[in-house]
Amino acid sequence: VNITSMATQGTLSSAAAVAGPTTITAGTTWRITLNQTDPITDSKTQEIALAAGSYTNAQLAAMLRAAINGNTTFSGAGDTVETKVEDDGRLSISSGKYGEMSNITIAHVSGYDPAALFGGATPVKGKDVEGTIGGVAATGNGQTLSAAAGSAADGIQLSITGGLIGERGTVSFSKGFAFALTNLASSFVGKDSLLTSKTDGLNVTLKSVTSARDRFESRLETIEKRYRAQFTALDTALMSMQSTSNYLAQQLAALSANAG
Incomplete structure (x- = not known):
């Protein structure tokens, strides 16, 4: 340190x-x-x-x-x-x-x-502690110095409350059961983990299903529009035929009246 x-x-x-x-x-x-x-x-x-x-x-x-x-x-x-x-x-x-x-x-x-x-004094802002742990630049937050993420000392936090700058000696530690458990949990839920991979796969499948549903709904809308157009045309034709039928009925009635 x-x-x-x-x-x-x-x-x-x-x-x-x-x-x-x-x-x-x-x-x-x-x-x-x-x-x-x-x-x-x-x-x-x-x-x-x-x-x-x-x-x-x-x-x-x-x-x-x-x-x-x-x-x-x-x-x-x-x-x-x-x-x-x-x-x-x-x-x-x-x-x-x-x-x-x-x-x-x-x-x-x-x-x-x-x-x-x-007087004209200017306030001076505080500074975080600075230093290295394991030869790697550490992160300071107030008086707390934390080892860099991913470094061999990852997870170590030291409280530096006094003393002189320079070497502070060596910190010995071992990564025990809790560390192994954390890594195991990360392998399941962290980036590139099994769970993340499965989730990504399900998301891809969901997007595919959603896309297929959207295409199907679009086809249904097209078919509906075509049927509506055909129905409108048929309705118009029926109205025209009904009008012709009424006209012919009137003409036949007139002929019958004249013949009598």
């Missing part, structure tokens, strides 16, 4: 050291966007009211953490923040999550402007 990059958290840090104390005015509200997704999830943005008062840097960090983490929508989704005062005096607010989906932004709504605290 070789780690080339550790997972990081989305963070917003003040551009310069905060010269406390900081006075938060009454009616201060900030719009916090935490761990926003793509496409956007509306609930990932909440308006947070801050308690008015004068705060030292440590108190300010604690107040901001409590205000954001106290939002039930954020906490219900498992979204939290961590705050701290760096050694150089800068204030930082970080998402409690790691990886590409870890992010935080702050916008002014009313009262004390966060720009006065953070």
Whole structure:
């Protein structure tokens, strides 16, 4: 296992050291966007009211953490923040999550402007852990590193929560009964499996039957049209013959009357 990059958290840090104390005015509200997704999830943005008062840097960090983490929508989704005062005096607010989906932004709504605290600082998005397992590039998701599909280590997931980048040693494992059972199931239901082949065959047969039915229905429609045309012609002929019969009957009746 070789780690080339550790997972990081989305963070917003003040551009310069905060010269406390900081006075938060009454009616201060900030719009916090935490761990926003793509496409956007509306609930990932909440308006947070801050308690008015004068705060030292440590108190300010604690107040901001409590205000954001106290939002039930954020906490219900498992979204939290961590705050701290760096050694150089800068204030930082970080998402409690790691990886590409870890992010935080702050916008002014009313009262004390966060720009006065953070200056022109730009939020930094989190990054997924990166590395290789068995010499093959693995997939990072937050702090979880998963072996590449199809590789010899397929199925291994490692939680990388600390330490330095570089070699992390060797992981020994064996593919036991569960792995064999999974492969057996895949041979029946996976791509190019027996079940898939049978299903494809049945689908081909179904398409053939459907096509034959469509052709038969088309023939029936053609026959029906021909019979309807013949019936119409016959009906017309019968009407003509009936008219002729009536005419002849009238003529015969007239002759009989004249003869009498």
